[in-house]
Amino acid sequence: MTSFRASCSLALLLIGLTACAPLPRAAPATEQRATKPVAIENARGPVSPARSKQIVENLKSEPGADPILDKHLAIETALTGSPLVADNHVTLLQDGDATYKSMLEAISAAKRHINLETYIVEDDEIGRRFGDALIAKRQQGLQVNLLYDSMGARETPAAFFDRLKAAGIRVVQYNPINPFRAKAGWDVNERDHRKLLVVDGEIAFLGGLNISSVYSGSSPKRRSEPPRTDEKTGEPVRAWRDTHVRIEGPVASELQKIFLDTWTRQNGPALSTADYLPAKRQARGKQVVRAIASSPDESYSTIYAALMSSIEHAEKDILITMAYFVPDPQLIGALSQAARRGVDVKLILPRHSDAKLVLSAGRAQYGQLLESGVKLYERRTVLLHAKTAVIDGVWSTVGSANLDWRSFVHNQELNAVVLGADFGRQMQEAFERDLAQSDRITLEAWNKRPVGERFSEWLGQLLQYWL
Secondary structure, rough: OOHHHHHHHHHHHHHHHHHHHOOOOOOOOOOOOOOOOOOOEOOOOOOOOOHHHHHHHHHHHOOOOOOOOOOOHHHHHHOOOOOEEEEEEEEEEHHHHHHHHHHHHHOOOOOEEEEEEEOOOOOOOHHHHHHHHHHHOOOOOOOOEEEEEEEOOOOOOHHHHHHHOOOEEEEEOOOOOOHHHHHOOOOOOOOEEEOOOEEEEEEEEOOOOOOOOHHOOOOOOOOOOOOOOOOOOEOOOOEHHHHHHHHEHHHHHHHHHHHHHHHHHHHOOOOOOOHHHHHHHHHOOEEEEEEEEEEEOOOOOHHHHHHHHHEEEEEEEEEEEEEOOOOOHHHHHHHHHHHHHEEEEEEEEEEEOOHHHHHHHHHHOHHHHHHOOEEEEEEEEOOEEEEEEEEOOOEEEEEOOOOOOHHHHHHHEEEEEEHHHOOOOOOOOHHHHHHEEEEEEEHHHOOOOOOHHHHHHHHHHHOOOOO
């Protein structure tokens, strides 16, 4: 009874708080923007309109790209921020062990400098492997810089970072939990959720994987987490399921600029831009990529705006795989409207989560989405941590940003948008593999869920902005 009364008291307090301050908009309403010529850069810099047109024609020659690609290129061109960059090669990475293997191989082959930015770095098997690799390259004379989030790495002992510093690696803690250690503006709610590795300004990795053994098939849980079993199948919940990309080519310089900007804003040791941005960028492939970074300093999330624009203009399908899904009214409306106009909208969401209240807050919106025709699925037997989308088979994004208020408003996030049918096909195939391991949520079954679950959803919805 005491526990029940405490829960009710908390709920009443939250009602009072939310009544005083309505949730802000995550982004301004997107509108149909005027069409303008597609502007693209390549390894040598901005290209002529004629060359941009040729690059677009090459993309449209991929099976399944024409004519939908034109619309998505126009949408990306209309958005402000970083450029569309051609001449890249993008590799989709899903297995945690394979992703770390590729990252460590790139670090081992580095010739000049390594920049690593991460939300979590743990003092475990994977963390120590990365630490050893970075120290080895520093001992060879390379410049090595690490930027990590104070909250994300709060369980990592200081000795782990002291060892790196002793080897000559420059280490910066983003927005320290202790305000007396902050070198820049301090806000306990502002976090650096990005996951970025840039090697020699030519190869970059980004996505959802932190530096932690939870993504390895041999390590199913973080040390602070109890073992899990799937409540429906009884099967053990294995390692976290996530997605990363390896990008080789000139867009790596754009990602390097993003790292350097954050490093500078956190008042890290001075880094010469000339040392970190290659004078001559190398063409590595044919893919057009846009690096999109968002920050609490901005009036709205550019990652969110890009996704919303693509959803609102989708014609065939919207396939989203999302770890933390707490949609705001704009996103709910955009997904619902797309489904009503005949777009096949499918979302794969987690059945299990390391943040149960976030899971409940997202489930509070299931009814409205299901009623509009959105198809919802929950991934079983893994802890889903991926943040990806592929729209109309030609617009794809992989990154760190979740579809929740924390990513929209409070976090530094980083995504890559890849345009083209070839990469889109890989994304669709990955989605189908996850779909085969997921259970569909029907409106009929959802309406029969227990009262206890409904209360958790209600409570999560009250707290959604702060989760």
